[in-house]
Amino acid sequence: MNLKKIFNFAIVALVTITMSSNSIVFAKDNNAKVVSDWQFDSSYVQEGTSFEQNNLILKDASGNGNDLIVNTERVESGKSASDYMEFVDDSIDGESESLLMSPKGTSGNDKKIGAFFQTVENAPITHETFDEGYTFEFIIKLNDDISGWSSIFGKRGIAKQNGLTGGEPEVNGGLNVSSSGELQWNFYTNNPEIKNNPTTWSDAGGIQRNKFHHIVVKNDSNVTTMIVDGIVVLRCNTTQNQRGLADLGLGWVVGTAYWSDAEIFDEKTCGDSIFKGQIQEIRLSSGLVAPDDYLVTEHIVDDAYNISGNNNETNFLETKKNYNFAIIPDPQYTTQYKPAILDAQNEWIAENANDYNIAMTLGVGDITQDGTEAEFKRASESYSIFDxxxxxYLLTDGNHDSNIYLKYFGAQRYENNPAYQGAGPSGYSKYAITKGGSYNYLFLTIPYNSEQIEQDREWINNILTTYDNLPTVIITHFDDNNKNITNDFVKKHDQVFMFIEGHVTYRDAKIITNDYGHPVLNAIVNYQFEPYGGNGIIRLMQFDELNKEISFQSYSPWVQKKMDILDNKIENEDILNDDEKKLFPFDKLNITQDPSDNITFEFDFTERFKNLDKVEPINRENLDEEINLSNNYDLSQYQDGNEKDNFINALSNAKNIQKDLDEQDSLLTQEIVDQVCKTLKEARLSLIPITNKTALKIAVDLANAITDEDLANVVPAVVEEFKAARDEANAVYNNVSATQDEVNVAFDRLASAMQKLEFYAGDKKALKAFIDDVTGLDATKYTQATWTQFNDALTVANGVYEDVNAMQPEVNTVYSELVTAFLNLRLIPDKSLLEELINQAEGLNVANYTKASFDGLTKALNEAK
Known part of the structure; x- marks a missing residue:
């Protein structure tokens, strides 16, 4: 017995002496309390008990009296517990022992035969429910051959006998081991609203065999988290309020599971698989234990234990001549449990699509785990960044995706996507076309379901026949003998050079030969069975036409976020929790866990695609000409504002495209180049020159100071023109976008109008009086010549009188001409008429006429007499 064992045993003895059986020891952080601590080491065996005697008692190292006693009810007749379990000198730190459990077999009834532990009668922990939360720790090792669906720890009994009917009432709940080595925590809770046993899973691939693992199960009286070797597992149940653990009334067990439909509990009837492997320690604490106070605070991970993620440098091809297709492996667990991982993948692709020339992003199916509306909604929100x-991008369906797939990822989702072309009759098959390098590539998704394949078969073959001139990639969730996608579609159409799948537990990348003797690259990409559900890895397929290579690179944006947090490069926003920051073994991250994760294939594009169409060279003349023209613009002569900003941005973007053309950017198209050229030209023509409004400002100020009273005597037409010119001048002055020509025109119009403001309306009183006096003359009494002249003058005089815009000179002129014409009237010879005329003249009122005009009349009158 080593010194550590002696020291541990002494502490147990001391605690047992000084504390009652109900006393509780505080954990180091003073926030959690150790309820029981079972260290499976012979130093904790109660004296006088043993496996051979079938009565071994393991003392509770916490001193709380929650001892364990061996249960041999399922031990074969004539054998003892020692035939099924023993203490071995093997542990996680190499300094203590562990319990090796070996049931009779690992399948059938044999896996139920053997010995295990249960709490002693009346142990204080018997009815403990941990309603305020808990931290349970386990140090265990699995063998190569696992006793499937056995239990490391749990309640004794079955939930059904305690009145629980939802979920799986045949079980007891606890920490279980699946046939593939997955860990499952599935206790019934004390929340009456939950009718089932909420489950938290470790990673789907199972934990590594023949290696000690430190497992932590934590509950804050609400959600449950499982941590394996410092890694918080992905599939933690965070959707249900998991308060406490249901009390089955029969205490606790270590090393066996229960499963039965029996109404009354019986060990032999209800007992199920016994754990096969090693248990070093189980410590149960109420409350939350801090990572610094875990049983294991530093994980020594051997070289065989690689974690998919980022460690060594990823060799991205960044030259513009190269291009990438990105693959998002089955995201079912991330959608269900941690959508932030899928967000990180999609965000990275969106942010780096230009830098890495990512021409197309593909999904291989199983977008969801259970095909629920909630999962599809979460996935839809994540992929919306591509929209x-x-x-x-294009996503196929998988066997875990229900028909809700069509609601969120049917044809309608892709209608505005630049690459999308159409869908088959079922709605599941879809195709897209996008440029990469020298070619336009066609991407075709084929459904997982055989019935949908048959529904779309004719459509699929029609697409492949119609576009037999384009290099084609086929994507499906997984092919098998029932579907024959490989034989029916991949191999029969020579332009299909790549076939991508997901679904299965392994990954692969290989060359298959089609019916024409040509190579087809077949890639199977799925990381979901790796730690943390694949740890957010994406696969980039990098195309290098110049070097005749297609290479695969695996990269995790999610892990990169974690590493950036640890390096204080970004804020920690619900990505790393305290356990991972303290315990995660980042030194064991590795992106080459499988040979196919990072692999390069020789691929002669020219030879393989020799019968296929190449993209026409891009005509860049218009763009180059527009950039040269725009470069000569002196922006200091143009107004600041959106127009100038738009021009600067458009010119910058055009120059970037020009640079990409120089570098033979593999994703550029004629449409992109033409649109950039058009945008730059429109922005250039929208520039607003800087204008000089000094003179206009002076004129406007003068015009605005003129009142309606000032205009009272001005000719109305002049007033109307002045006001219109003034309004226009104000509008132009206040318009920041006004051109110099507009300013000049407005100034000239206003200046002209203001110069006419001295055009006053004439005084028409004398004119009106004279018109009234002569209007009644009888034309028959005058000679025709003199009357015609008079009548014309009278008509003109009336017109001027009616003209509101007539000014004084014009009034004076027509008055004088009318008087002259009147005086020139000549009567047809008749003295009586002369007398009448003399009488009429003598009757005129001198006050109504000017002196000069009346003097002329007086002279003529005298002569007539």
Whole structure:
């Protein structure tokens, strides 16, 4: 017995002496309390008990009296517990022992035969429910051959006998081990609203065999988290309020599971698989234990234990001549449990699509785990970043996706995507076309379901026949003998050079040969069975036409976020929790866990695609000409504002495209170049020159100071023109976008109108009086010549009188001409008429006429007499 064992045993003895059986020891952080601590080491065996005697008692190292006693009810007749379990000198730190449990077998009835532990009668922990939360720790090791669906720890009994009917009432609940080595925590809770046993799972691939693992199960009286070797597992149940653990009334067990439909509990009837492997320690604490106070605070991970993620440098091809297709492996667990991982993948693709020339993003199916509306909604929100940024993408369905798939990822979702072309009759098959390098590539998704394949078969073959001139990639969730996608579609159409799948537990990348003897690259990409559900890894397929290579690179934006947090490069926003920050073994991250994760294939594009169409060279003349023209613009001569900003941005963007053309950017198209050129030209023509409004300002100020009273005697037409010119001048002056020509025109019009403001309306009183006096003359009494002249003068005089815009000179002129014409009238010879005329003249009122005009009349009158 080593010194550590002696020291531990002494502490147990001391605690047992000084504390009652109900006393509780505080954990180091003073926030959690150790309820029981079972260290499976012979130093804790109660004296006088043993496996051979079938009565071994393991003392509770916490001193709380929650001892364990071996249960041999399922031990074969003639054998003892020692035939099924023993203490071995093997532990996580190499300094203590562990319990090796070996049931009779690992399948059938044999896996139920053996010995295990249960709490002693009346142990204080018997009815403990941990309603305020808990931290349970386990140090265990699995063998190569696992006793499937056994239990490491749990309640004794079955939930059904305690009145629980939802979920799986046949079980007891606890920490279980699946046949593939997954860990499952599935206790019934004390929340009456939950009718089932909420489950938290470790990673789908199971924990590593023949290695000690430190497992922590934590509950804050609401949600449950499982941590394996410092890694918080992905599939934690965070959707249900998991308060406390239901009390089955029969205490606790270590090393066995229960499963039965029996109404009354019986060990032999209800007992199920016994754990096969090693248990070093189980410590149960109420409350939350801090990572610094875990049983294991530093994980020594051997070289065989690689974690998919980022460690060594990823060799991205960043030259513009190269291009990438991105693959998002089955995201079912991330959608269900941690959508932030899928967000990180999609955000990285969206943010780096330009830098890495990502021409297309593909999904291989199983977008969801249970095909629920909630999962599809979460996935839809995550992929929406591609819709917002017009990034080409296409997602096929998987066996975990229900028909809700069509609601969120049917044809309607892709209608505005630049690459999308159409869908088959079922709505599941879809195709898209996008440019990469020298070619336009066609991407075709084929459904997982055989019935949908048959529904779309004719459509699929028609697409492949119609576009047999385009290099084609087929994507499906997984092919098998029932569907024959490989034989029916991939191999029969020579332009299909790549076939991508997901679904299965393994990954692969290989070359298959089609019916024409040509190579087809077949990639199976799925990381969901790796730690943390694949740890957010994406696969980039990098195309290098110049070097005749297609290479695969695996990269995790999610892990990169974690590493950036640890390096204080970004804020920690619900990504790393305290356990991971303290315990995560980042030194064991590795992106080459499988040979196919990072692999390069020789691929002669020219030879393989020799019968296929190449993209026409891009005509860049218009763009180059527009950039040269725009470069000569002196922006200091143009107004600041949106127009100038738009021009600067458009010119910058055009120059970037020009640079990409120089570098033979593999994703550029004629449409992109033409649109950039058009945008730059429109922005250039929208520039607003800086204008000189000094003179206009002076004129406007003068015009605005003129009142209606000032205009009272001005000719109305002049007033009307002045006001219109003044309004226009004000509008032009206040318009920041006004051109110099507009300013000049407005100034000239206002100046002209203001110069006419001295055009006053004439005084028409004398004119009116004279018109009234002569209007009644009888034309028959005068000679025709003199009357015609008079009548014309009278008509003109009336017109001027009616003209509101007539000014004084014009009034004076027509008055004088009318008087002259009147005086020139000549009567047809008749003295009586002369007398009448003399009488009429003598009757005129001198006050109504000017002196000069009346003097002329007086002279003529005298002569007539």
């Amino acid at each position: 917002e940024k017009n990034i080409p």
